[in-house]
Amino acid sequence: MELKEILAISGAPGLYKYVAQGKGGIIVESLADGRRTMVGGTTKVSALGDIAVFTRTSEVALGEVLQSAYDKHEGKPAALPSKASPDELQAFMSSVLPDYDTERVHNSDIRKIVQWYNALIGAGMTTFRTTDENETETPAEEAAEAPKKKAAPRKTTAPAATQRAPKAESRSKAPAARSTTARKAQ
Numbered sequence: 001m002e003l004k005e006i007l008a009i010s011g012a013p014g015l016y017k018y019v020a021q022g023k024g025g026i027i028v029e030s031l032a033d034g035r036r037t038m039v040g041g042t043t044k045v046s047a048l049g050d051i052a053v054f055t056r057t058s059e060v061a062l063g064e065v066l067q068s069a070y071d072k073h074e075g076k077p078a079a080l081p082s083k084a085s086p087d088e089l090q091a092f093m094s095s096v097l098p099d100y101d102t103e104r105v106h107n108s109d110i111r112k113i114v115q116w117y118n119a120l121i122g123a124g125m126t127t128f129r130t131t132d133e134n135e136t137e138t139p140a141e142e143a144a145e146a147p148k149k150k151a152a153p154r155k156t157t158a159p160a161a162t163q164r165a166p167k168a169e170s171r172s173k174a175p176a177a178r179s180t181t182a183r184k185a186q
Contacts, residue, residue: 008045010046026045
């Protein structure tokens, strides 16, 4: 299970795992109890792999923050109560990410990170960093890959001689086009 498969759904408590694409939205499975449900297409859904935390100089991926918390707590859930004071929350965040931006990262954000961390540990996750193939390539390798992507053959349209001519209308369909009430009137 990777962070890009774990979803936070607006208005729904807990975290969910992406299962499949449905007709009217997506099908997700709760990490807490394993129940599957359908999430509509208009609901705001965020993948944890796409979330970042502000620092004073840049942004840090949520996976890095969660991995740091995992290393600090030795794989155990964070021992913060759900009604932790702002000082406790800021102390937790300072121990996990010392350079976090105290003005842009609010206490509610830290509380949510702690809840997500505890939920992921409860679900059995042990690694939070994502490895992407593009990050391991050097610029020279990326330049070598670029021409290969553009060399795909283009689709061509069929010549005019091989295209089908439109079907001629048959005369037998004319009487059938009348409605049944028009037939009775005759």
